[in-house]
Amino acid sequence: MVENAQERTDAGANVNDAALTDVVIVGGGPAGLSAALSLGRARRRVVVIDSGEPRNRTAAHMHGVLGHDGLSPRVLLERGRAEAAGYGVRFIDGESPSARVAGDLIEVGSAEGLLRTRRLLVATGLEDVLPDLPGFREQWGRGVVVCPYCDGWEHRHDVIGVVATSPRSVEQAQLLRQWSDRVVYFENVVGAASGTDLERLVSRGIRIESGAVTGLRIEGERMTGVEVDGRVIDVGVVFTGPTMRPRDALLRSLGAATTESELGDWVDVDADGRTSVPGVWAVGNVVNVRANVSVSLGLGSLVAGALNADLVAEDVAAALRAVELASSVLASS
Ligand SMILES: Cc1cc2nc3c(=O)[nH]c(=O)nc-3n(C[C@H](O)[C@H](O)[C@H](O)COP(=O)(O)OP(=O)(O)OC[C@H]3O[C@@H](n4cnc5c(N)ncnc54)[C@H](O)[C@@H]3O)c2cc1C
Structure with a gap:
């Protein structure tokens, strides 16, 4: 059964900043929502910023998605949002215009002002130029x-x-x-x-x-x-065959490395979804032209697992530093 959101917020709080989130996800399509669901269930403080224009928005039905064949893409996203919200994931509607690295954190623009986050996951999809x-x-x-x-x-x-x-x-x-x-x-x-x-x-x-x-x-x-x-x-x-243009303005503004291919210049990610910018990850069509709905859902889950492991490693390092500090204070007193 789902716990209340406050309990999860307290459990995940390793940094003493109530406005700080663990992960901001920009893009609430299949890739972003799948990651949000996993991260919410991992008791992370997650905010999804979404401008509500998924790539397949003009299609009435979605096919080839096991268990959901023929479902409306809109209904899939409505269900996904409700499921993620059930684990405390917060949603902000509208476009995120900007992001910048600020020390160990990342500041992400939103309709509710600047959000400070430990990690940024960009899942903004691509644009089909017809x-x-x-x-x-x-x-x-x-x-x-x-x-x-x-x-x-x-x-x-x-x-x-x-x-x-x-x-x-x-x-x-x-x-x-x-x-x-x-x-x-x-x-x-x-x-x-x-x-x-x-x-x-x-x-x-x-x-x-x-x-x-x-x-x-x-x-x-x-x-x-x-x-x-x-x-x-x-x-x-x-x-x-439309020209496929990744909606990667945020990633580029952060300086993410790219590679030129016959499909154009695309942002690089490793197998876990890490970009070249520390703390900045990406998933779905924004970095993978072949990510249909099923692949986007799967990669969203995969990247969420890797992202959570990365945060756990940071939490362990912070805990060790705190123990060392306490020991040295005791030793000197
Ligand atoms: C006409 C059509 C039909 C399709 N039918 C199928 C199908 O039947 N089966 C199938 O498997 N695949 C289908 N696809 C492919 C499918 O649409 C994609 O695989 C899928 O949408 C990719 O998911 P995503 O999460 O990466 O991106 P998207 O679904 O495109 O979601 C990205 C989200 O990010 C938001 N966003 C973008 N920039 C910002 C920003 N700066 N700030 C905030 N939010 C932002 C967008 O508004 C959008 O909501 C179809 C594609 C098209 C074009």
Whole structure:
């Protein structure tokens, strides 16, 4: 049974500062909430700051999450918040604009002012930058999607359109052929597939449409076709490859080290979620492009365990120092 929050607060208080938290988590999506739940249950004083815009907010259903297949993403987060709150985790709505290292602590901006914390966990997700084409933003998460494992099954009987945004879109089309034998690859502004790419598309019976995509056909609320070269090609769904930009402004402002890859410049974390900045950790899509909901939940739990162990080590060191100090005072008296 859950104890009262005051008891947990007292139990975790190794530093004599009532306003001090053990962990501030910025970002209350699956990664941040999973970490918050574990840390709350570990009797840590935890505050989650969240601006309420998870990546999959436009999707009505979430798929491939064991035990929750088909659940609304919004409901998952509502349940997660309620569960974490039951262990004393406190929530502050709104964006955290800033963070800075202040000695052994970190100061984090919030709608309730500056929070002082022993550790900061950034779980702010990523932003999908969509191709600048009419209808794509409005249909995002419904008629226009990105992830075959999230939405492929629902469209297994449809014509699946793949609107290319980079040469890697050929791989997306090949992948989607696993779900439907009617895949149309729209070359769009990326240009004509050639060489082995072309051979591979043709070998799997993937139809190729050349020319720049100019929009979508919408009937009622539904997307039913892709406009290209003044024609409309019937499709049941469009998969595309947005540019994925980590929402890592806080991490960068703190000076976290990054590594350049074909996906861009991303903040480095070790296997436990530590960044290069002491006391600053990160988890989920902000540092891992492949973190779907299940992976984000799992990594949130993993990082919370490592973070708690790190705090325990600090608590032990502080206790040892206190014992040594008491011994030396006794010896000198
Ligand atoms: C359309 C779509 C559908 C998807 N469907 C599925 C699916 O069916 N199954 C699946 O497994 N995955 C799906 N995904 C992927 C899924 O959305 C991500 O894997 C997941 O959201 C990553 O979780 P996260 O906690 O890292 O980030 P997010 O869920 O994006 O959460 C980050 C949170 O941090 C907040 N935040 C950001 N910056 C700040 C700040 N400075 N201060 C305070 N708060 C901040 C945001 O508002 C947000 O609430 C889908 C993605 C898209 C785009």
